[in-house]
Amino acid sequence: MNATRAPSDPSERRRDAERTRAEILAVATAEFADRGYDGARVDEIADRTRTTKRMIYYYFGGKRQLYVEALEQAYARIRAAEQEVNVDHLEPAAAIRRIAEVTFDHHEANPDFIRLVSIENIHRGEHIAQLPDLIDLNTPAVRLLTDLLRRGQEQGVFRTDVDAVDVHMAISAFCFFRVANQYTFGTIFGRDLLDPGLREHYRTMLGDMVVAHLTTVG
Amino acid sequence: MNATRAPSDPSERRRDAERTRAEILAVATAEFADRGYDGARVDEIADRTRTTKRMIYYYFGGKRQLYVEALEQAYARIRAAEQEVNVDHLEPAAAIRRIAEVTFDHHEANPDFIRLVSIENIHRGEHIAQLPDLIDLNTPAVRLLTDLLRRGQEQGVFRTDVDAVDVHMAISAFCFFRVANQYTFGTIFGRDLLDPGLREHYRTMLGDMVVAHLTTVG
DNA sequence: CCGCTAATGTACGAACCGGTACGTTAGTTA
DNA sequence: TAACTAACGTACCGGTTCGTACATTAGCGG
Numbered sequence: 001m002n003a004t005r006a007p008s009d010p011s012e013r014r015r016d017a018e019r020t021r022a023e024i025l026a027v028a029t030a031e032f033a034d035r036g037y038d039g040a041r042v043d044e045i046a047d048r049t050r051t052t053k054r055m056i057y058y059y060f061g062g063k064r065q066l067y068v069e070a071l072e073q074a075y076a077r078i079r080a081a082e083q084e085v086n087v088d089h090l091e092p093a094a095a096i097r098r099i100a101e102v103t104f105d106h107h108e109a110n111p112d113f114i115r116l117v118s119i120e121n122i123h124r125g126e127h128i129a130q131l132p133d134l135i136d137l138n139t140p141a142v143r144l145l146t147d148l149l150r151r152g153q154e155q156g157v158f159r160t161d162v163d164a165v166d167v168h169m170a171i172s173a174f175c176f177f178r179v180a181n182q183y184t185f186g187t188i189f190g191r192d193l194l195d196p197g198l199r200e201h202y203r204t205m206l207g208d209m210v211v212a213h214l215t216t217v218g
Numbered sequence: 219m220n221a222t223r224a225p226s227d228p229s230e231r232r233r234d235a236e237r238t239r240a241e242i243l244a245v246a247t248a249e250f251a252d253r254g255y256d257g258a259r260v261d262e263i264a265d266r267t268r269t270t271k272r273m274i275y276y277y278f279g280g281k282r283q284l285y286v287e288a289l290e291q292a293y294a295r296i297r298a299a300e301q302e303v304n305v306d307h308l309e310p311a312a313a314i315r316r317i318a319e320v321t322f323d324h325h326e327a328n329p330d331f332i333r334l335v336s337i338e339n340i341h342r343g344e345h346i347a348q349l350p351d352l353i354d355l356n357t358p359a360v361r362l363l364t365d366l367l368r369r370g371q372e373q374g375v376f377r378t379d380v381d382a383v384d385v386h387m388a389i390s391a392f393c394f395f396r397v398a399n400q401y402t403f404g405t406i407f408g409r410d411l412l413d414p415g416l417r418e419h420y421r422t423m424l425g426d427m428v429v430a431h432l433t434t435v436g
Numbered sequence: 437c438c439g440c441t442a443a444t445g446t447a448c449g450a451a452c453c454g455g456t457a458c459g460t461t462a463g464t465t466a
Numbered sequence: 467t468a469a470c471t472a473a474c475g476t477a478c479c480g481g482t483t484c485g486t487a488c489a490t491t492a493g494c495g496g
Contacts, residue, residue, distance in 0.1 A: 015492055015493075052445055128402055177387065183339050205380065261452095
Protein backbone atom coordinates (compact mmCIF):
# COMPACT_ATOMS: atom_id res chain seq x y z
CA MET A 1 0.00 0.00 0.00
CA ASN A 2 2.62 2.51 1.06
CA ALA A 3 5.25 0.76 -1.04
CA THR A 4 5.57 3.97 -3.05
CA ARG A 5 7.08 5.57 0.03
CA ALA A 6 10.72 5.12 0.88
CA PRO A 7 10.69 1.35 1.44
CA SER A 8 13.64 1.06 3.75
CA ASP A 9 12.85 4.13 5.82
CA PRO A 10 14.11 3.19 9.28
CA SER A 11 11.31 5.19 10.88
CA GLU A 12 8.68 3.27 8.93
CA ARG A 13 5.13 3.43 10.11
CA ARG A 14 5.58 1.41 13.24
CA ARG A 15 3.47 2.50 16.18
CA ASP A 16 5.31 4.97 18.34
CA ALA A 17 3.35 7.09 20.79
CA GLU A 18 6.13 9.51 21.72
CA ARG A 19 7.10 10.04 18.14
CA THR A 20 3.53 10.76 17.06
CA ARG A 21 3.00 13.11 19.96
CA ALA A 22 6.22 14.97 19.26
CA GLU A 23 5.42 15.29 15.58
CA ILE A 24 1.99 16.72 16.28
CA LEU A 25 3.49 19.22 18.71
CA ALA A 26 6.14 20.33 16.22
CA VAL A 27 3.65 20.83 13.43
CA ALA A 28 1.24 22.60 15.78
CA THR A 29 3.95 25.00 16.92
CA ALA A 30 4.64 25.97 13.32
CA GLU A 31 0.96 26.29 12.49
CA PHE A 32 0.05 28.38 15.55
CA ALA A 33 3.08 30.62 15.05
CA ASP A 34 2.15 30.99 11.41
CA ARG A 35 -1.52 31.86 11.73
CA GLY A 36 -2.28 32.62 15.36
CA TYR A 37 -4.56 30.65 17.64
CA ASP A 38 -7.82 31.46 15.87
CA GLY A 39 -6.27 31.31 12.42
CA ALA A 40 -4.76 27.88 12.96
CA ARG A 41 -6.80 24.90 11.79
CA VAL A 42 -6.84 21.57 13.56
CA ASP A 43 -7.42 19.80 10.26
CA GLU A 44 -4.45 21.58 8.75
CA ILE A 45 -2.19 20.49 11.60
CA ALA A 46 -3.40 16.93 11.22
CA ASP A 47 -2.83 16.96 7.47
CA ARG A 48 0.78 18.06 7.87
CA THR A 49 1.35 15.14 10.20
CA ARG A 50 1.79 11.48 9.34
CA THR A 51 -1.18 10.77 11.56
CA THR A 52 -4.78 11.92 11.78
CA LYS A 53 -6.84 14.52 13.61
CA ARG A 54 -8.09 11.84 15.94
CA MET A 55 -4.59 11.59 17.44
CA ILE A 56 -4.55 15.28 18.34
CA TYR A 57 -7.56 14.73 20.55
CA TYR A 58 -6.17 11.43 21.77
CA TYR A 59 -2.89 12.95 22.94
CA PHE A 60 -3.76 16.55 23.75
CA GLY A 61 -7.47 16.73 24.34
CA GLY A 62 -8.23 19.69 22.11
CA LYS A 63 -7.00 22.67 20.15
CA ARG A 64 -6.52 24.84 23.21
CA GLN A 65 -4.46 22.30 25.16
CA LEU A 66 -2.35 21.70 22.08
CA TYR A 67 -1.64 25.41 21.81
CA VAL A 68 -0.77 25.65 25.49
CA GLU A 69 1.71 22.78 25.22
CA ALA A 70 3.31 24.33 22.15
CA LEU A 71 3.69 27.61 24.04
CA GLU A 72 5.10 25.86 27.07
CA GLN A 73 7.65 23.94 25.04
CA ALA A 74 8.75 27.09 23.23
CA TYR A 75 9.44 28.87 26.51
CA ALA A 76 11.21 25.85 27.97
CA ARG A 77 13.58 25.82 25.01
CA ILE A 78 14.49 29.48 25.39
CA ARG A 79 15.07 28.90 29.07
CA ALA A 80 17.40 26.01 28.27
CA ALA A 81 19.36 28.08 25.76
CA GLU A 82 19.75 30.93 28.25
CA GLN A 83 21.28 28.55 30.73
CA GLU A 84 24.18 27.87 28.38
CA VAL A 85 25.54 31.40 28.56
CA ASN A 86 28.53 32.09 30.76
CA VAL A 87 30.17 35.47 31.08
CA ASP A 88 32.04 35.06 34.34
CA HIS A 89 35.38 35.63 32.64
CA LEU A 90 34.37 38.95 31.06
CA GLU A 91 34.56 42.50 32.35
CA PRO A 92 31.11 43.89 33.25
CA ALA A 93 30.72 46.03 30.13
CA ALA A 94 31.93 43.28 27.81
CA ALA A 95 29.70 40.79 29.59
CA ILE A 96 26.62 42.96 29.13
CA ARG A 97 27.47 43.33 25.49
CA ARG A 98 27.82 39.57 25.19
CA ILE A 99 24.41 38.98 26.78
CA ALA A 100 22.85 41.51 24.43
CA GLU A 101 24.43 39.69 21.48
CA VAL A 102 23.23 36.30 22.63
CA THR A 103 19.70 37.64 23.02
CA PHE A 104 19.94 39.33 19.64
CA ASP A 105 21.06 36.12 17.95
CA HIS A 106 18.49 34.03 19.71
CA HIS A 107 15.58 36.24 18.71
CA GLU A 108 16.70 36.29 15.12
CA ALA A 109 17.09 32.51 15.05
CA ASN A 110 13.68 31.79 16.62
CA PRO A 111 11.00 33.83 14.87
CA ASP A 112 8.37 31.22 15.72
CA PHE A 113 8.94 31.82 19.41
CA ILE A 114 8.61 35.57 18.88
CA ARG A 115 5.36 35.07 17.01
CA LEU A 116 3.95 32.78 19.70
CA VAL A 117 4.73 35.40 22.32
CA SER A 118 3.01 38.08 20.22
CA ILE A 119 -0.01 35.85 19.80
CA GLU A 120 -0.14 35.03 23.48
CA ASN A 121 -0.08 38.74 24.32
CA ILE A 122 -2.94 39.39 21.93
CA HIS A 123 -4.81 36.91 24.10
CA ARG A 124 -3.69 38.88 27.15
CA GLY A 125 -1.49 36.06 28.43
CA GLU A 126 -4.47 34.00 29.53
CA HIS A 127 -2.79 30.71 28.65
CA ILE A 128 0.67 31.35 30.01
CA ALA A 129 -0.94 32.34 33.28
CA GLN A 130 -2.12 28.74 33.58
CA LEU A 131 1.43 27.42 33.40
CA PRO A 132 2.89 27.88 36.88
CA ASP A 133 6.10 26.12 35.85
CA LEU A 134 6.92 29.03 33.56
CA ILE A 135 6.53 31.67 36.22
CA ASP A 136 10.14 32.02 37.24
CA LEU A 137 11.01 35.39 38.67
CA ASN A 138 14.64 34.38 38.56
CA THR A 139 15.13 33.31 34.99
CA PRO A 140 18.68 32.35 33.93
CA ALA A 141 18.91 35.60 32.00
CA VAL A 142 17.83 37.66 34.98
CA ARG A 143 20.12 35.81 37.36
CA LEU A 144 23.05 36.44 35.06
CA LEU A 145 22.22 40.12 34.80
CA THR A 146 21.73 40.47 38.53
CA ASP A 147 25.24 39.20 39.25
CA LEU A 148 26.69 41.26 36.47
CA LEU A 149 25.04 44.48 37.53
CA ARG A 150 26.27 44.00 41.07
CA ARG A 151 29.79 43.37 39.81
CA GLY A 152 29.72 46.52 37.68
CA GLN A 153 28.17 48.57 40.43
CA GLU A 154 30.75 47.41 42.97
CA GLN A 155 33.47 48.39 40.54
CA GLY A 156 31.78 51.76 40.20
CA VAL A 157 31.36 51.53 36.43
CA PHE A 158 27.58 50.92 36.31
CA ARG A 159 24.79 53.20 37.46
CA THR A 160 22.80 51.93 40.42
CA ASP A 161 19.25 52.93 39.58
CA VAL A 162 18.55 50.12 37.11
CA ASP A 163 17.91 46.51 37.96
CA ALA A 164 18.32 43.24 36.08
CA VAL A 165 14.70 43.01 34.97
CA ASP A 166 14.87 46.53 33.50
CA VAL A 167 18.00 45.76 31.54
CA HIS A 168 16.57 42.48 30.34
CA MET A 169 13.46 44.32 29.24
CA ALA A 170 15.39 46.94 27.29
CA ILE A 171 17.47 44.32 25.51
CA SER A 172 14.47 42.12 24.77
CA ALA A 173 12.47 45.08 23.51
CA PHE A 174 15.07 45.94 20.90
CA CYS A 175 15.51 42.36 19.73
CA PHE A 176 11.81 41.55 19.84
CA PHE A 177 10.72 44.61 17.91
CA ARG A 178 13.23 44.04 15.17
CA VAL A 179 11.83 40.57 14.47
CA ALA A 180 8.18 40.92 15.44
CA ASN A 181 7.51 44.21 13.65
CA GLN A 182 9.73 43.68 10.64
CA TYR A 183 6.77 43.72 8.26
CA THR A 184 4.98 46.93 9.22
CA PHE A 185 8.25 48.73 9.95
CA GLY A 186 9.77 47.61 6.68
CA THR A 187 6.70 48.67 4.72
CA ILE A 188 6.34 52.10 6.27
CA PHE A 189 9.98 53.14 6.56
CA GLY A 190 11.38 51.18 3.66
CA ARG A 191 13.98 49.52 5.82
CA ASP A 192 14.24 45.76 6.21
CA LEU A 193 15.34 45.34 9.81
CA LEU A 194 16.41 41.77 9.04
CA ASP A 195 18.53 42.65 6.04
CA PRO A 196 21.72 40.59 6.57
CA GLY A 197 23.72 43.64 5.54
CA LEU A 198 22.35 45.57 8.53
CA ARG A 199 22.70 42.76 11.02
CA GLU A 200 26.08 43.74 12.43
CA HIS A 201 25.02 47.37 12.61
CA TYR A 202 22.01 46.62 14.76
CA ARG A 203 23.84 44.05 16.85
CA THR A 204 26.51 46.59 17.68
CA MET A 205 23.99 49.37 18.17
CA LEU A 206 22.15 47.38 20.81
CA GLY A 207 25.33 46.68 22.77
CA ASP A 208 26.40 50.31 22.46
CA MET A 209 23.05 51.50 23.71
CA VAL A 210 22.85 49.30 26.76
CA VAL A 211 26.46 49.83 27.78
CA ALA A 212 26.23 53.57 27.20
CA HIS A 213 23.17 53.69 29.38
CA LEU A 214 24.69 51.66 32.20
CA THR A 215 27.97 53.58 32.21
CA THR A 216 26.44 57.04 32.06
CA VAL A 217 25.54 58.68 35.33
CA GLY A 218 21.82 59.38 35.47
CA MET B 219 -41.32 51.11 19.88
CA ASN B 220 -38.03 52.56 21.01
CA ALA B 221 -39.79 54.87 23.43
CA THR B 222 -37.90 53.17 26.24
CA ARG B 223 -34.75 54.77 24.90
CA ALA B 224 -33.87 58.33 25.77
CA PRO B 225 -36.82 60.06 24.11
CA SER B 226 -35.26 63.42 23.43
CA ASP B 227 -31.89 62.10 22.33
CA PRO B 228 -30.75 64.62 19.73
CA SER B 229 -28.99 61.87 17.74
CA GLU B 230 -32.22 59.86 17.55
CA ARG B 231 -32.40 57.18 14.97
CA ARG B 232 -32.45 59.42 11.97
CA ARG B 233 -30.74 58.05 8.91
CA ASP B 234 -27.16 59.19 8.76
CA ALA B 235 -24.77 57.40 6.47
CA GLU B 236 -21.56 58.96 7.79
CA ARG B 237 -22.53 58.38 11.37
CA THR B 238 -23.38 54.73 10.79
CA ARG B 239 -20.17 54.17 8.87
CA ALA B 240 -18.08 55.83 11.57
CA GLU B 241 -19.76 53.85 14.31
CA ILE B 242 -19.13 50.56 12.54
CA LEU B 243 -15.49 51.50 12.03
CA ALA B 244 -15.02 52.45 15.68
CA VAL B 245 -16.57 49.24 16.96
CA ALA B 246 -14.61 47.20 14.42
CA THR B 247 -11.33 48.78 15.51
CA ALA B 248 -12.02 47.79 19.10
CA GLU B 249 -13.12 44.29 18.15
CA PHE B 250 -10.16 43.58 15.85
CA ALA B 251 -7.71 44.98 18.39
CA ASP B 252 -9.36 42.89 21.06
CA ARG B 253 -9.45 39.53 19.33
CA GLY B 254 -7.29 39.68 16.23
CA TYR B 255 -8.50 39.37 12.67
CA ASP B 256 -9.50 35.72 12.81
CA GLY B 257 -10.85 35.98 16.33
CA ALA B 258 -13.07 38.96 15.53
CA ARG B 259 -16.66 38.17 14.61
CA VAL B 260 -18.66 40.17 12.11
CA ASP B 261 -21.85 39.41 14.00
CA GLU B 262 -20.28 40.64 17.21
CA ILE B 263 -19.25 43.92 15.58
CA ALA B 264 -22.75 44.34 14.21
CA ASP B 265 -24.34 43.62 17.59
CA ARG B 266 -22.26 46.30 19.30
CA THR B 267 -23.48 48.78 16.75
CA ARG B 268 -26.83 50.48 16.54
CA THR B 269 -27.17 49.01 13.07
CA THR B 270 -27.05 45.54 11.54
CA LYS B 271 -24.55 43.24 9.86
CA ARG B 272 -26.02 44.11 6.53
CA MET B 273 -24.65 47.63 6.86
CA ILE B 274 -21.09 46.36 7.30
CA TYR B 275 -21.30 44.77 3.88
CA TYR B 276 -23.14 47.79 2.50
CA TYR B 277 -20.45 50.25 3.57
CA PHE B 278 -17.28 48.19 3.62
CA GLY B 279 -17.82 45.17 1.41
CA GLY B 280 -16.57 42.53 3.82
CA LYS B 281 -14.68 41.63 6.94
CA ARG B 282 -11.29 42.05 5.33
CA GLN B 283 -11.95 45.50 3.92
CA LEU B 284 -13.35 46.58 7.26
CA TYR B 285 -10.16 45.45 8.97
CA VAL B 286 -8.00 47.24 6.42
CA GLU B 287 -9.89 50.50 6.92
CA ALA B 288 -9.60 50.19 10.69
CA LEU B 289 -5.86 49.66 10.34
CA GLU B 290 -5.53 52.58 7.96
CA GLN B 291 -7.43 54.92 10.24
CA ALA B 292 -5.34 53.90 13.23
CA TYR B 293 -2.12 54.72 11.40
CA ALA B 294 -3.50 57.99 10.10
CA ARG B 295 -4.28 59.07 13.66
CA ILE B 296 -0.78 58.33 14.91
CA ARG B 297 0.61 60.23 11.96
CA ALA B 298 -1.58 63.21 12.81
CA ALA B 299 -0.49 63.18 16.44
CA GLU B 300 3.17 63.04 15.46
CA GLN B 301 2.75 66.16 13.39
CA GLU B 302 1.83 68.16 16.47
CA VAL B 303 5.24 67.80 18.08
CA ASN B 304 7.66 70.70 17.90
CA VAL B 305 11.09 70.68 19.45
CA ASP B 306 12.78 73.47 17.53
CA HIS B 307 13.33 75.50 20.69
CA LEU B 308 15.11 72.69 22.55
CA GLU B 309 18.75 71.69 22.70
CA PRO B 310 19.43 68.45 20.76
CA ALA B 311 19.66 66.19 23.81
CA ALA B 312 16.58 67.70 25.43
CA ALA B 313 14.74 67.49 22.14
CA ILE B 314 15.54 63.79 21.74
CA ARG B 315 14.34 63.21 25.26
CA ARG B 316 11.13 65.07 24.47
CA ILE B 317 10.50 62.95 21.38
CA ALA B 318 11.09 59.80 23.37
CA GLU B 319 8.59 60.97 25.96
CA VAL B 320 5.97 61.83 23.40
CA THR B 321 6.33 58.39 21.83
CA PHE B 322 6.23 56.79 25.27
CA ASP B 323 3.03 58.61 26.18
CA HIS B 324 1.44 57.93 22.86
CA HIS B 325 2.04 54.20 23.00
CA GLU B 326 0.69 54.00 26.50
CA ALA B 327 -2.42 55.95 25.56
CA ASN B 328 -3.19 53.90 22.45
CA PRO B 329 -3.01 50.20 23.25
CA ASP B 330 -5.50 49.40 20.50
CA PHE B 331 -3.10 50.77 17.93
CA ILE B 332 -0.28 48.67 19.38
CA ARG B 333 -2.44 45.58 19.24
CA LEU B 334 -3.49 46.24 15.64
CA VAL B 335 0.16 46.57 14.66
CA SER B 336 0.98 43.29 16.41
CA ILE B 337 -1.90 41.61 14.65
CA GLU B 338 -0.89 43.00 11.30
CA ASN B 339 2.64 41.67 11.78
CA ILE B 340 1.31 38.23 12.63
CA HIS B 341 -0.24 38.45 9.17
CA ARG B 342 3.14 39.49 7.80
CA GLY B 343 1.96 42.97 6.89
CA GLU B 344 -0.04 41.71 3.94
CA HIS B 345 -2.78 44.30 4.44
CA ILE B 346 -0.70 47.35 5.15
CA ALA B 347 1.27 46.60 1.99
CA GLN B 348 -1.94 47.29 0.08
CA LEU B 349 -2.21 50.80 1.49
CA PRO B 350 0.21 52.93 -0.55
CA ASP B 351 -0.91 56.07 1.28
CA LEU B 352 0.68 54.76 4.46
CA ILE B 353 4.07 54.10 2.91
CA ASP B 354 5.78 57.32 3.86
CA LEU B 355 9.53 57.01 4.17
CA ASN B 356 9.56 60.47 5.62
CA THR B 357 7.11 60.23 8.47
CA PRO B 358 6.75 63.31 10.72
CA ALA B 359 8.64 61.46 13.43
CA VAL B 360 11.50 60.58 11.10
CA ARG B 361 11.68 64.09 9.64
CA LEU B 362 11.90 65.54 13.13
CA LEU B 363 14.64 63.13 14.11
CA THR B 364 16.57 63.74 10.91
CA ASP B 365 16.76 67.48 11.58
CA LEU B 366 17.58 66.92 15.20
CA LEU B 367 20.36 64.43 14.56
CA ARG B 368 21.94 66.81 12.07
CA ARG B 369 21.76 69.63 14.58
CA GLY B 370 23.36 67.50 17.28
CA GLN B 371 25.99 66.17 14.93
CA GLU B 372 26.89 69.66 13.70
CA GLN B 373 27.30 70.76 17.29
CA GLY B 374 29.52 67.72 17.82
CA VAL B 375 27.43 66.30 20.66
CA PHE B 376 25.87 63.35 18.77
CA ARG B 377 27.61 60.36 17.23
CA THR B 378 27.38 60.18 13.46
CA ASP B 379 26.87 56.48 12.79
CA VAL B 380 23.18 56.35 13.62
CA ASP B 381 20.36 57.68 11.47
CA ALA B 382 16.85 58.87 12.19
CA VAL B 383 15.18 55.58 11.32
CA ASP B 384 17.48 53.71 13.72
CA VAL B 385 16.74 56.06 16.57
CA HIS B 386 13.04 55.94 15.84
CA MET B 387 13.25 52.14 15.87
CA ALA B 388 15.03 52.02 19.20
CA ILE B 389 12.54 54.38 20.82
CA SER B 390 9.54 52.58 19.34
CA ALA B 391 10.91 49.18 20.36
CA PHE B 392 11.10 50.18 24.00
CA CYS B 393 7.64 51.77 24.06
CA PHE B 394 6.04 49.05 21.97
CA PHE B 395 7.42 46.17 23.99
CA ARG B 396 6.31 47.68 27.26
CA VAL B 397 2.69 47.80 26.10
CA ALA B 398 2.48 44.88 23.68
CA ASN B 399 4.22 42.30 25.87
CA GLN B 400 2.94 43.47 29.23
CA TYR B 401 1.06 40.21 29.82
CA THR B 402 3.74 37.59 29.18
CA PHE B 403 6.46 39.77 30.69
CA GLY B 404 4.38 40.52 33.74
CA THR B 405 3.54 36.86 34.26
CA ILE B 406 7.06 35.54 33.87
CA PHE B 407 9.02 38.22 35.68
CA GLY B 408 6.39 39.35 38.11
CA ARG B 409 6.70 42.95 37.04
CA ASP B 410 3.79 44.95 35.67
CA LEU B 411 5.42 47.19 33.08
CA LEU B 412 2.34 49.41 33.10
CA ASP B 413 2.21 49.86 36.84
CA PRO B 414 1.59 53.63 37.26
CA GLY B 415 4.19 53.63 40.02
CA LEU B 416 6.87 52.59 37.51
CA ARG B 417 5.78 54.90 34.75
CA GLU B 418 8.16 57.75 35.49
CA HIS B 419 11.02 55.33 35.99
CA TYR B 420 10.60 53.79 32.53
CA ARG B 421 9.90 57.11 30.88
CA THR B 422 13.15 58.50 32.26
CA MET B 423 15.04 55.31 31.54
CA LEU B 424 14.12 55.46 27.86
CA GLY B 425 15.30 59.07 27.54
CA ASP B 426 18.51 58.27 29.44
CA MET B 427 19.22 55.31 27.20
CA VAL B 428 18.74 57.09 23.91
CA VAL B 429 20.62 60.21 24.94
CA ALA B 430 23.44 58.18 26.47
CA HIS B 431 23.75 56.23 23.27
CA LEU B 432 23.77 59.30 21.03
CA THR B 433 26.24 61.23 23.18
CA THR B 434 28.69 58.35 23.66
CA VAL B 435 31.37 57.90 21.03
CA GLY B 436 31.01 54.50 19.39
C1' DC C 437 -0.53 -18.12 19.92
C1' DC C 438 -4.20 -16.00 22.31
C1' DG C 439 -6.18 -12.13 24.17
C1' DC C 440 -5.90 -7.58 25.91
C1' DT C 441 -4.98 -2.76 25.54
C1' DA C 442 -2.63 1.21 23.60
C1' DA C 443 -2.59 3.34 19.39
C1' DT C 444 -4.67 4.53 15.16
C1' DG C 445 -8.10 5.38 11.34
C1' DT C 446 -12.86 6.70 9.27
C1' DA C 447 -16.86 8.94 8.95
C1' DC C 448 -19.86 12.15 10.51
C1' DG C 449 -22.41 15.64 13.28
C1' DA C 450 -23.66 20.10 14.96
C1' DA C 451 -22.66 24.66 15.73
C1' DC C 452 -20.62 28.56 13.94
C1' DC C 453 -19.85 32.24 10.80
C1' DG C 454 -19.10 35.04 6.68
C1' DG C 455 -21.86 36.49 3.30
C1' DT C 456 -26.33 37.46 0.59
C1' DA C 457 -31.22 37.53 -1.34
C1' DC C 458 -34.94 40.06 -0.69
C1' DG C 459 -37.95 43.21 1.33
C1' DT C 460 -38.83 47.83 3.69
C1' DT C 461 -38.57 52.69 5.06
C1' DA C 462 -36.96 57.40 5.25
C1' DG C 463 -36.04 61.42 3.08
C1' DT C 464 -35.51 64.12 -1.08
C1' DT C 465 -36.90 66.12 -5.27
C1' DA C 466 -39.84 67.21 -9.17
C1' DT D 467 -47.81 64.17 -3.11
C1' DA D 468 -45.90 60.92 -6.13
C1' DA D 469 -41.92 58.73 -7.38
C1' DC D 470 -37.35 57.57 -6.73
C1' DT D 471 -33.17 56.23 -4.31
C1' DA D 472 -30.10 55.85 -0.41
C1' DA D 473 -30.19 53.63 3.83
C1' DC D 474 -31.54 50.04 6.53
C1' DG D 475 -33.58 45.33 8.43
C1' DT D 476 -34.68 40.18 8.31
C1' DA D 477 -34.08 35.78 7.37
C1' DC D 478 -31.41 32.48 5.64
C1' DC D 479 -27.78 29.73 3.13
C1' DG D 480 -23.72 27.01 2.51
C1' DG D 481 -19.26 26.02 3.70
C1' DT D 482 -16.15 25.50 7.37
C1' DT D 483 -14.35 23.64 11.58
C1' DC D 484 -13.95 21.67 16.15
C1' DG D 485 -14.94 17.66 18.10
C1' DT D 486 -16.56 12.63 18.59
C1' DA D 487 -18.72 7.90 17.94
C1' DC D 488 -17.29 3.86 16.32
C1' DA D 489 -14.40 0.56 14.11
C1' DT D 490 -9.73 -1.46 13.65
C1' DT D 491 -5.01 -2.95 14.23
C1' DA D 492 -0.42 -3.53 16.18
C1' DG D 493 2.26 -5.38 19.57
C1' DC D 494 3.03 -7.16 24.12
C1' DG D 495 2.34 -10.31 28.22
C1' DG D 496 1.09 -14.72 29.59
